[in-house]
Amino acid sequence: MASETPVVASPAAASPRRRPRRVGERLSPRRYAATAVATFVVLIAVWWAATAFGLVDPLFLPGPDAVVAKLIAQAQNGQLWSDIAVSVYRIFVGFLLATVMALPLGVLMGANAHAEAALEPLIDFVRYMPVVAFVPLTILWVGTDDAQKFLIIWIGTFFQQVLLIADAVRQVPVSFVQLGETLGMGRAGILMRIVFPSALPRIWDAMRICLGWAWTWLVVAELVAATSGMGYRIMTAQRFFATDTIIGYVLVLGLLGLVFDQVMRAAGRRMFRHQRAAS
Amino acid sequence: MTDSIDRSAAPAGAAPASGGAVSAGTPKIAIDDVTRRFGEVTALQQVNLSVAENEFVSLVGTSGCGKSTLLSIIAGLDAPDEGTVTVSGRGVTEPGRDRGVVFQRATLLPWLTAQGNVEFALRGERLSQAERRDAAREVLAQVGLEGFEGAYPSELSGGMQQRVALARSLSYRPDILLMDEPFGALDALTRADMQRLLIDVWERHRITVVFVTHDIEEAVLISDRVVVMSPRPGRIRAEVPIALDRPRGEHSREAPEFRAHAHDILAMIHERAAQ
Ligand SMILES: Nc1ncnc2c1ncn2[C@@H]1O[C@H](COP(=O)(O)OP(=O)(O)O)[C@@H](O)[C@H]1O
Ligand SMILES: [Mg+2]
Numbered sequence: 163m164a165s166e167t168p169v170v171a172s173p174a175a176a177s178p179r180r181r182p183r184r185v186g187e188r189l190s191p192r193r194y195a196a197t198a199v200a201t202f203v204v205l206i207a208v209w210w211a212a213t214a215f216g217l218v219d220p221l222f223l224p225g226p227d228a229v230v231a232k233l234i235a236q237a238q239n240g241q242l243w244s245d246i247a248v249s250v251y252r253i254f255v256g257f258l259l260a261t262v263m264a265l266p267l268g269v270l271m272g273a274n275a276h277a278e279a280a281l282e283p284l285i286d287f288v289r290y291m292p293v294v295a296f297v298p299l300t301i302l303w304v305g306t307d308d309a310q311k312f313l314i315i316w317i318g319t320f321f322q323q324v325l326l327i328a329d330a331v332r333q334v335p336v337s338f339v340q341l342g343e344t345l346g347m348g349r350a351g352i353l354m355r356i357v358f359p360s361a362l363p364r365i366w367d368a369m370r371i372c373l374g375w376a377w378t379w380l381v382v383a384e385l386v387a388a389t390s391g392m393g394y395r396i397m398t399a400q401r402f403f404a405t406d407t408i409i410g411y412v413l414v415l416g417l418l419g420l421v422f423d424q425v426m427r428a429a430g431r432r433m434f435r436h437q438r439a440a441s
Numbered sequence: 442m443t444d445s446i447d448r449s450a451a452p453a454g455a456a457p458a459s460g461g462a463v464s465a466g467t468p469k470i471a472i473d474d475v476t477r478r479f480g481e482v483t484a485l486q487q488v489n490l491s492v493a494e495n496e497f498v499s500l501v502g503t504s505g506c507g508k509s510t511l512l513s514i515i516a517g518l519d520a521p522d523e524g525t526v527t528v529s530g531r532g533v534t535e536p537g538r539d540r541g542v543v544f545q546r547a548t549l550l551p552w553l554t555a556q557g558n559v560e561f562a563l564r565g566e567r568l569s570q571a572e573r574r575d576a577a578r579e580v581l582a583q584v585g586l587e588g589f590e591g592a593y594p595s596e597l598s599g600g601m602q603q604r605v606a607l608a609r610s611l612s613y614r615p616d617i618l619l620m621d622e623p624f625g626a627l628d629a630l631t632r633a634d635m636q637r638l639l640i641d642v643w644e645r646h647r648i649t650v651v652f653v654t655h656d657i658e659e660a661v662l663i664s665d666r667v668v669v670m671s672p673r674p675g676r677i678r679a680e681v682p683i684a685l686d687r688p689r690g691e692h693s694r695e696a697p698e699f700r701a702h703a704h705d706i707l708a709m710i711h712e713r714a715a716q
Contacts, residue, residue: 201662204513213547328509335548337544337546337548338548338550340542340544340548341548342541342546343517343518343535343536344516344517344518344536344538344539344540344541344542344560345562345564345565345613346536346537346538346565347565355561356550359550359552359554360550365709434552434594436551436552436593436594437551437595438550
């Protein structure tokens with residue numbers, strides 16, 4: 163009877179051969195996170211080693227320990243928080259102004275061929291004018307207080323947002339508009355109840371991307387002429403060779419941008435979960 | 442060109458538009474000498490067709506022969522370059538709630554539930570919120586979607602999405618239902634289900650339907666009359682009244698007339714144009 167047992171599978175079949183990763187194949191979330199963290203760890207380790215072993219002058223590149231210590235000190239005396247608060251306030255006002263104005267114009271341009279022809283080439287042209295070059299002009303126009311920061315952020319994000327929002331509206335399937343027509347809805351109803359909600363996930367993405375840029379324009383404006391804010395602190399730190407402050411603030415700026423982006427991403431995923439799953 | 446030349450390829454079973462199951466009186470839909478061009482392409486050339494009240498007419502033909510264009514023109518979503526379309530005695534100039542449209546891909550609004558999508562169509566009616574809710578529930582139940590009212594389109598299969606789309610179109614009781622390959626994207630089993638459902642719904646509601654399909658058996662199974670179109674330029678080659686008893690169902694496929702009709706229509710589609 164024992165001799166009748168079926169042949170045992172070959173040893174090769176017992177241990178599954180690992181298939182090579184296909185082009186474009188994704189990692190599991192855990193592996194992804196581990197790999198991403200490893201990159202940061204390696205980078206910080208190299209930075210730390212370069213400074214700890216005296217390979218670079220700490221005056222130009224202080225070690226990560228020194229940068230963190232400086233940031234902690236500034237957090238404790240409140241300077242870091244007040245600088246962040248001022249900059250975030252400017253971002254919010256400038257960006258909100260740009261968004262509130264870009265929304266109706268972008269929707270109009272996306273939905274109406276005449277508006278598109280009248281405005282798109284113009285806005286496309288303006289958007290390629292370097293924002294930085296407007297800094298001196300805006301100072302002459304409105305001075306160096308908050309209004310000038312709002313204006314720079316507005317110039318840097320309004321035109322981009324209009325174009326992105328118009329594009330989001332144009333992506334709405336024609337069949338959705340036809341559905342509205344067959345239901346006897348008027349143009350305004352179709353625009354408000356079908357086109358706009360349908361374009362909203364993409365509009366949200368456009369806002370998220372532009373918010374990221376807003377940080378760049380703000381810091382540019384604050385570097386040139388300001389008496390407060392993250393950019394101003396970096397500028398004064400340069401005068402005192404406080405490279406630890408400069409690097410610390412640059413890192414915080416990066417972190418703030420990342421946090422805002424992630425918050426908006428998460429909010430978008432929540433708000434538009436059914437829409438995203440459908441497309 | 443006259444009708445008789447246009448339809449020279451039709452076999453003995455074919456009849457002019459006003460014959461067959463069509464009752465006398467003014468037609469519900471009258472298409473007169475409609476021509477539609479897209480640049481070089483003549484999508485429709487002098488098309489004449491009339492559809493009686495409560496008749497179920499299918500348009501069949503190879504891809505690109507102008508079926509969708511003709512349906513869009515009846516819906517008022519597109520306009521002919523020449524000729525006229527009359528619905529219920531009035532010239533068609535724009536879309537309206539007297540004509541419901543079911544598109545090939547269920548155009549459900551993804552941010553609304555099944556219930557929300559049907560209620561969306563009922564916004565144009567003078568109904569209280571509660572009435573609207575009940576009406577939507579009822580029509581969803583009619584298409585077999587009881588218990589799925591709260592589901593979002595992304596959570597529904599293709600067949601269920603088409604059921605919602607059908608429910609949405611039925612909800613506000615249009616006189617005419619225009620359907621453009623509504624089951625074209627579904628698998629064979631789901632399609633058979635949907636055909637049964639449509640037969641059932643139509644035999645209960647009795648509304649005028651123009652149904653575009655490239656599935657000949659589907660057309661024969663459901664329709665009172667099948668209109669065969671030919672491409673380049675798009676025109677009507679023949680009209681075939683379907684002599685199958687109602688109520689129809691799977692058993693109708695067994696009838697000898699079913700095979701004969703399907704065979705004839707296939708032959709007409711494949712025949713090369715006479716001229
Ligand atoms: N909007 C359009 N622009 C240009 N050509 C079109 C348009 N709509 C349809 N056509 C052309 O008209 C012909 C008929 O198209 P259609 O009505 O969609 O055919 P069917 O639905 O029978 O497949 C095709 O040759 C198609 O390419
Ligand atoms: Mg078509």
